[in-house]
Structures are given as structure tokens and as C-alpha cells.
Amino acid sequence: MQSFGGAVMALYRGFATTLQFAFQxxxxxxxxxxxxxxxxxxxxxxxxxxYADGKERCIGCELCAIACPANAITVIGAENAPDDRRSxxxxxAGRYEIDELRCIFCGLCEEACPTDAIVLTxxxxxxDYRRGSFIYSKDRLLVxxxxxVGAPPDERxxxxxxxxxxxxxxxxxxxxxRGYDATYNGAKLKDEHKGLTLQ
Amino acid sequence: MAGVSEAMPGQFLLGKLDxxxxxxxxxxxxxLTMGLACCAIEMMSVTNATYDIARFGSEVFRASPxxxxxxxxxxxxxxxxxxxxxxxxxxxxxxKWVISMGACASSGGVFDNYAIIQGVDTIxxxxxxxxxxxxxxxxxxxxxxxxxxxxxxxxxxGILARA
Numbered sequence: 001m002q003s004f005g006g007a008v009m010a011l012y013r014g015f016a017t018t019l020q021f022a023f024q025x026x027x028x029x030x031x032x033x034x035x036x037x038x039x040x041x042x043x044x045x046x047x048x049x050x051y052a053d054g055k056e057r058c059i060g061c062e063l064c065a066i067a068c069p070a071n072a073i074t075v076i077g078a079e080n081a082p083d084d085r086r087s088x089x090x091x092x093a094g095r096y097e098i099d100e101l102r103c104i105f106c107g108l109c110e111e112a113c114p115t116d117a118i119v120l121t122x123x124x125x126x127x128d129y130r131r132g133s134f135i136y137s138k139d140r141l142l143v144x145x146x147x148x149v150g151a152p153p154d155e156r157x158x159x160x161x162x163x164x165x166x167x168x169x170x171x172x173x174x175x176x177x178r179g180y181d182a183t184y185n186g187a188k189l190k191d192e193h194k195g196l197t198l199q
Numbered sequence: 200m201a202g203v204s205e206a207m208p209g210q211f212l213l214g215k216l217d218x219x220x221x222x223x224x225x226x227x228x229x230x231l232t233m234g235l236a237c238c239a240i241e242m243m244s245v246t247n248a249t250y251d252i253a254r255f256g257s258e259v260f261r262a263s264p265x266x267x268x269x270x271x272x273x274x275x276x277x278x279x280x281x282x283x284x285x286x287x288x289x290x291x292x293x294x295k296w297v298i299s300m301g302a303c304a305s306s307g308g309v310f311d312n313y314a315i316i317q318g319v320d321t322i323x324x325x326x327x328x329x330x331x332x333x334x335x336x337x338x339x340x341x342x343x344x345x346x347x348x349x350x351x352x353x354x355x356x357g358i359l360a361r362a
Contacts, residue, residue, distance in 0.1 A: 028251045031340050070309045101306040104332035127329040127342035
């Protein structure tokens with residue numbers, strides 16, 4: 001049986017914990033008006049890029065369709081006409097369709113593409129009412145000619161650099177203090193867990 | 200209700216009551232506590248402080264299908280799970296809505312094999328599809344907003360929508 005004073009102290013400690021969160025920064029992201037910043041290499045909706053002169057990057061090689069683990073991509077190549085060149089190569093994508101409902105957003109199409117034509121963007125709002133509206137063809141995937149070239153997928157901020165040496169160095173140690181700094185209420189947690197190091 | 204207000208034009212109170220009812224209905228879409236696979240982890244994380252589905256009035260995950268309005272099919276549906284999901288859907292009271300969350304529930308995803316139903320819309324009517332593997336919690340909140348928009352514009356779920 002707990003003493004009366006002990007019970008009061010337990011109540012005090014419990015309510016103090018609750019109360020201290022009332023004055024801290026609210027972690028809620030007010031979603032429809034504010035969008036959360038996802039990871040730099042977040043995989044969202046696809047887009048087909050162009051070169052600076054407006055020509056399509058896609059050369060219709062179908063490597064993305066072969067790499068796709070979900071068989072979500074359909075590419076049918078077509079020959080470039082001499083007077084109407086759509087891409088710098090011999091062929092271009094006559095049809096390019098992605099079934100976004102089947103796609104698992106793994107990014108293997110992005111890695112397989114020899115011309116960096118197919119790139120996953122950070123867009124995550126893709127829900128819709130009808131099943132048929134998820135077959136994205138070139139009219140929705142291809143960026144407009146004035147959209148610019150865009151950053152290649154390997155050179156995005158925070159992305160994996162071209163040589164993997166840096167990544168293997170980083171993986172060998174875990175900087176636990178840096179992890180605390182990145183989290184909400186991190187400084188307090190760091191104090192509590194002082195002495196805990198991970199080599 | 201829309202039929203009544205059209206049959207008797209000028210009935211101001213009827214029109215407003217309709218709007219209030221839709222507002223109340225769209226602000227209290229209670230999901231069913233049902234997780235099938237990894238998408239359920241993201242479904243659970245919409246209730247946490249960062250995403251906070253309570254802002255839309257949907258934080259009450261009901262354990263009984265008779266008290267739920269919304270079924271979030273979160274994960275791949277195996278052939279053996281199909282009849283159970285159908286039964287849960289039939290036990291939910293009208294009006295009811297279904298979100299097909301993720302690639303597997305919507306179309307089978309990578310699991311194009313004998314064990315997985317290729318799209319949950321072959322057994323229950325789906326109102327909103329969410330692509331992703333898994334979709335982000337914000338993506339699910341967007342789907343919930345789509346359902347709320349549908350209700351406010353007069354959409355009715357379940358048997359009323361098919362009538």
C-alpha cells in the first residue's frame with residue numbers, strides 16, 4: 001500500500017510530464033495547408049524529362065519496363081522520322097504508360113534508364129476515385145518543353161554521390177548524438193542517455 | 200434528400216439541413232480497425248501527433264464493423280482473406296466507404312500470383328484508390344479528404360450510392 005504522500009507525488013510527476021508537453025512546440029503538420037518535407041530521395045510520382053533543346057530524353061529502349069519488378073511500365077518504341085525528330089537517338093517512346101496503381105515506387109526504372117529520362121518526383125498526392133485514371137501515359141508523364149532539364153537523380157541534395165566511397169565510410173559508424181539533434185525534444189533525450197555510446 | 204428539395208423548390212430549411220447533415224457526416228468518418236499488411240503501419244501512423252487524423256474527425260478507429268463508416272483496406276488481400284473482408288464490409292452499416300490503400304490492395308502490386316486477389320475492388324466497391332508502396336500517411340490523409348469532398352458534394356456511400 002502506497003502512502004498518501006507517495007500517491008500525491010506520483011500524481012504530480014504524471015501531470016508534470018503531461019503539462020510540460022503543453023508548452024513545447026507542436027509537432028503536428030497541418031497537412032492540407034502545409035506539406036511535410038519528405039526525405040531528399042523520396043520516391044513519388046514519375047515524370048519523363050527532356051533535354052535543354054526540348055527533345056525527349058526517352059529513346060524507347062524499354063530497359064525500365066524490363067527492370068520494373070511489378071511489370072507496371074509499358075513502352076512501345078517508334079522510329080524517329082528524319083523531318084520530325086522527337087529524341088536525339090534513332091527511336092523514341094511512341095507509347096509510354098505507367099500503371100501507378102501497380103507501381104511500387106522502388107526507383108529501379110530511374111536506375112535502369114541510360115538517359116535519365118524517367119525520374120521519380122517528390123509528389124505523393126496521387127489518390128483518385130476511378131481505377132482507370134491511374135494509367136499515366138505520355139500526356140501526363142512528359143514534362144512541358146519549358147519545364148527545364150531538372151536535376152539528375154544522382155545529384156539531388158542529400159542524394160547518394162556518384163562514387164560510393166563516401167557512403168561506405170558513413171555506414172561504418174553511427175553518430176548517435178547527431179540523431180538526437182535531429183529529433184524533436186532531442187537535447188533532453190541526449191542528457192538522459194548520457195554515457196550511452198554506440199561504436 | 201436532394202430529390203425532396205428539387206420537388207419542392209424554395210424550401211430553404213430543407214436545403215440547409217441537407218448541408219448540415221453532409222457536414223456532420225463528412226466530419227465523422229470513422230474507420231474500421233483493420234490492418235492487413237505493411238500498409239497498416241502507415242495507416243496507424245496517421246493517428247500519431249505528426250499527421251493527426253483527429254483534425255478530420257476520423258481518429259476513432261472502431262473495433263466493431265457495425266460502428267464504422269470507412270474501411271481502409273491496407274495491404275495485400277490473400278484469397279483466404281477475401282471472404283472475411285467481404286463479410287466485414289457487409290456487416291458495416293450504410294452509408295459506408297472504402298479506401299483501397301496501396302498497390303497490393305488496389306491492383307495486386309508486385310504479387311501477381313495465385314495467392315493474392317488482384318485488386319480488392321473485385322470483392323467490395325472501392326471509393327478512393329491510393330497508389331504507393333506503402334503510401335505516405337499524408338497520401339492517406341489526401342484520400343480521406345477526397346472522401347470528405349465526395350460526401351459534401353452529395354455522394355453517398357455503400358448501398359445508397361448504387362441505388
